[in-house]
Each structure stands twice: as C-alpha cells, then as structure tokens.
Amino acid sequence: MVYRFLHTADIHLDSPLRTLALRNAELSELIGLATRRSFVRIIDLCLDEQVDALVIAGDLYDGEQTSMKTARFLAEQLGRLHQAGIRAFIIRGNHDALSKITAELVLPETVKVFGAVAEAVAIDRAPGHFPVAIHGLSFAKPQAPESLLRHYALPVPDAVNIGIMHTSLGGSPGHDLYAPCSVPNLRQTGFRYWALGHIHKRSAVEDASSAIIMPGIPQGRDINEDGTKSVSLVTIRDDRSVVVEERQTAVAQFERLVVDISSASDWKTVISQAKSKVDDLSSEVSTDHLVARVEITGATELAWRIRRDIDLLRTELETHGAASGNVWIEKVVTSPVAPRQQVSRPSALDELATIIDSEIRHSLEYREEVRLIANELRGQLPPELRDIFGKDEVSFENLLGQFATEGASHVLARLRGSEGE
Template structure:
C-alpha cells in the first residue's frame, strides 16, 4: 500500500510584517494573518487527501516566539491532525531553534519533534506493506555553519528512508548559509526522499535513486517572496516510485506588475491602463488576494507629474483595485522619462540645476562617500536575510546606490518643476 504525506517548510507563523510599504491597515491585517490561514490550508489538505503524515522541515515559527495565541493556534491545528490519525514530524530550523513553543507545548503522541541529535523513526505499517523510516535532526542553535548530513543515521535496510533537513544546500542569493550540503551528497546518501526546508523558492531534483524537494513556503510575506506558494503532496507507490504534486496554499499572492505607459495620453487614460492590467493579472492568480507592486516605465509627457504625484496615483489605483475585488497595492513606482522637453525647459535656472545635479553632484566623490555611508548604516540595522536588498557584492551595491540616487534626483526636479508642462 502506498505511503502518502504532505511536505512543507518555512511557515513563519505570526511573522512580523517585513515590508514598509504596507501602509493600508486592512492590507496589513490581511498579510499579518496570512501565515496562519496558509497553515490552516496545509492541514485542510492533509485531511482532504487522507495522508499518513505531515512533514514540517523547519522554521514553523519566526524566532523566539512566545505568544500564547500562536501556541493555541498550533495546538488546535495539530489536534485536527491527531483526531484524523495523521502523524506530524517536525524539525526546528534556524528561525525556530530558540522557540519555546515547540519545547514547552504538550503535543499528542502522534507528533514527533526531532531534537538536536539525529533520530530515525520506524513507521508502524500493516504486514505486506513496505517499511518506512523517517529521519530528522533539529538545529540546536540558530546557526549551523557546517553540514549536518554526516550526523544522520545510515538508511534502514529494506525500508523507504525519508530524511528531513533544514539546509541552504549550496547557497542561495537571498539566504545565508545554513547546514550546507550538495545535491550530489544527498543523492548518494541512500535516502529515497529528502524533505528539505530553508530556501523559500520551490525546487525538485529527481533521479533513479532519490527525490530531493525544497517545497518553498506556503505563504509569501512581502514582495521579495512573490509568486505562487504551495506545499508538496508526496505519494510513494508500492513499487517505491515517488510522485510529487504541487498544491497551492497561499491566501495572498505578491506579484510585480510592469506597465509601459508610453501611450497614455492623460492621467485618466494612464489609470485606466494600469487598472486593466491589474484585472488581467488578478484573473491569472489562484490565490484569493493579489498584492501588486506596480512599476511604470516608458516615455511619457506625464513623467514629471508621476514622480511628483505618485501618492495620488497610488490612491487612484487602490480605488480601482477595490472595484476589481481583492486587489491590493503594495507600492507604485515609476522610472518613466519625459520626451524632449521643448524650449521652456531647455534653458533657464531649472535646466541648469538639473545639469549640475546629473553631471556633477551625483558623481562627485563626496556625494558617493556620503551615499555609501548612509547605505552601510541602514544595512547594519537590517536582519541578515534582508541585507541583499542593497545588491550582491561591491558592484551590485554601486548599481543599487546609483539607481537610488537617480530616482531621488528626478523626484527633486519634479517637485521643483511644479506645474510646468502639464
């Protein structure tokens, strides 16, 4: 008889909002509760599919979480699985290594929380069914700079061995190095399935001997975790072949929307164009809610006004989104440039000031040093996993700062220009 389980990771229950763009209180509430609702959907899937087990491969919480509300919520969801006879296997990752909930919350006997010493749990199955062994190991501390693979027990002979590990594998651009190991090492371990966690982007690697799955996360928390989110429904057939199915779980889906507004003749036409694109995007998203970051580009006579009145544009687009239904705006940005400005702007004090800023100030040594100093100070205040927003490496940092400086100077000029040319 087949063995079936749902595999997920990086739920980050009750994670603090990570984006400064969530100014809308209703949107803040929606995203603030989304991780819980996504986890409820995971449990619903387990019950609907009548799986044998739920595997949680780390970062169930988001740090030293001590909220009793979180504890009560988790206890209720685990109770639902327990009453249905579904087992739960949990390892702690880097974010929840220090959480007191997992260690202090009294769990039913159908829940196995692996400790800092690797264990293998043999699954009781009826006679004639292939044996299953589930291996797990939790982070003892919030950092694990060395591979943990060598700490796992050898595969149980004649059984289907399933390993649960929280790992950065060979590294990922947006994730620090945790318990690094290679796909090749996992493939040679003798385990039939590796249930991984830590990297928030889904990936599946299969060969004849093993299946290695990084399920991603069930719910994104900001625009840097955009796109559809899901859990993995896994079926191990009687012949020990493995079938992995992706099942959507996210309540709200973050998406980036690029809109070329070069053809928009006036403000109303521009808002209408963006609204139509939002409605089209919403129709392609499986999640209940769409949270969009709108980026406008192209040459437009409205370029200066867009920079000056971006807050007003956001209000107009948010209103259109409410008409569509369940469409929210994370942020509106513009990189639009103005066509040749004409004689009224080709000369004069403002034109001269623009030339000074763009040709002299932005590239002066003093300005560059001050910009880098501000960036270093801000980066030092960010959590480790968010520091990539300033770019990867020295060249990436320079490009990011140059982009910020260019956008800032254009906004200043737009404000100074006022109503000219509208």
C-alpha cells in the same frame, strides 16, 4: 500499498510585519493572519487527501517573539491530524531554535519532533507493505555552519528512506548559510526522498533514484516573497517510484506589476492602462487575495506629473482594487522618464542630465553625502525596520545607487514638466 505525505517548511507562524504595518492597517491585518490561515489550509489538505503523514522541514515559528497563543494554535491544528490518525514529523530550523517556547509545547503523541541527535523512525505498516523509515535532526542553536549529513544514519535496508533537513544547500541570496550541502551529496545517501526546508523559493531535483524537494514558503509575507506559494503532496507507489504534486496554499499572493505608459497621451489614459493591467494580473492569480506592487514606467511627457501626483494614482488603484474585493495595492513606484528632445542642439536640461550622470551621480563626494543622510535616517528607525535600508553593506550600497538614479530622474522629470506649465 502506497505511502503518501504532505511536505512543507518555513511556515513562520505569526511572523511580524515590517513595512506593511506602516502603510495600510487592513492589509497589515490580512497578511498578519495569512500564515495561520495558510497553515489551516495545509492541515485541511492533509485531511482531504487522507495522507499518512505531514512532514515539516523546519521553521514552524519565526523566532524569539513567538507567544503561547501561537503555540496553542499549532497544538490545536496538529490535534486535528491526531484525531484523524495522521502522523506529523517535524524538525526544528534556525528560527525555531530562537523560540523560547519550542521545547515547552506539549503535542499529541502522533507528533514526532526530532531532537539534536539524528534518529530514524520506522513506520508501522501492514504486512506486505514496503517498509518506510523517516530520518530527522533538529538543532538547538540558530547557527549550523557545517553540513549535517554525516550525522544521519545509513538508510534502513529494504525500506523507503525519507530524510528531513533544514539546509541552505549551496547557498541562496537573502538566506543565511545553514547546514550547507549539495544535491550530489544528498543523492549519495541512498535516501529515496529528501524533504528540505530553509530556502523560501521552491525547487525540485528528481531522477529515477531520488527526489530532492525544497517546497518553499507556503505563504509569502512581503513583496520579496512574491509569486505562487505551495506545498508538496508526495505519493510513493507500490513500485517505490515517487510522484510529487505541487499544491497551492497561499491566502494572499504578492506580485510585482510593471505598467508601461509610453503610449499614454493624457492622465486619464495612464489611470485606465494601470487599472487594466491590475485586472489582467488579478485574473491570473488563483489565491483569495492579490497584493500588488505597481511600477509605472516608460518614456512619456507625463513623467513629471506622474512623479508629482503619485499619491493620486495610488488612490485610484486602491479604490479600483477595493471594488473588486480581493486586490490590494501594496505600493506604487514610478520610474518614467521624459523623452529626450529630438533636436540637433541639446537643451539645457539635456546638458544637465549628462552632467548629473557623468560627473555627479558616481562621484565619491556625492555618494558619501547620500550615505550620511541614509545612515542618519536609518538610525532614527526602530531596530525591526532598519533592514529597509538593506541587510548588509552590499545591499545598502546598491540601495544608495537606486536613490541616486531615482532622485536624478525625479528632478529632471519635474524640471521638464515645469517648462510646459
């Protein structure tokens, strides 16, 4: 008889918000509760599909700020599985290791939380059904700079072996190195399925011998976790072949929307085109809510006005989204530029643009001045918001370059606009 389970990871229950909390209280509340609502959907899916088990590959919590209210919520939801006779297998990830209540929470007996020593749990199955063994390993500390594979037991003979691991694999942008390993290394273990966690973007490597799945985060928390979010519904057939189905679980989906207004001849057309693009995107998203970051781009004589009146454009889009009931505008950014004048002799503004681009923007003196201003602003922010300026030196320097480019475009666009006023 088949064996079915749901595989998820990186729930990050009650993850604290950062930039959203500064902009829109209603949107902040929606996203603040989204991780819980998404987890309820995961439990609902387990019950609807009548799976044998739920597998969580780390980072149920988000870190040391986790409260007992979060823990009680988790216990209640896992209790729903217990009542239905569905088991749960959980490993602790790097964020769970920071949580002070991780080791204190009392869970139903059908929930197996793996400890710091690797274990293989044999699943009790009826006679004639193929045996199943689930392997797992948790870490008590948030750092795991070396591979964990050598700690796992050998596959149980004649069983379908399922491994659970929290790992960065070969590394991923935006994620710390954690228990690194490679796909070939995982294949060599002889495990039929590897249930991974840690990287928030979904990936799957499948062949006749194994399935290695990183399900990604089931609910995005900010614009950097945009796109469809899901879990994996896994069926191991009687012939031991594996079928992996992706099931969407997000309550709200973050998306980046680029609106090219090069063809717009007036302000009314700019608004109309932006609204139309938002509507098109909304029709393509299947979640309850769409949270969009809108970028206005293109070469247009209206560049100066768009930059000047960005607050009015945002209000128009927010009002339009509110009327639909499920569209939220996370932010509106602009990158339009005024078209260069097609004349034989460059204008004074064209010459200024050339000087800014060739002599000022890339000069060491200018970059140092921008760096000093950015460092002063960052120092005035509370610690939890300082990542706005980048999480490391490379991202900080890249952001300074963006500031310089956007600043120059903004000044030039407004100067061109003032010529016609």
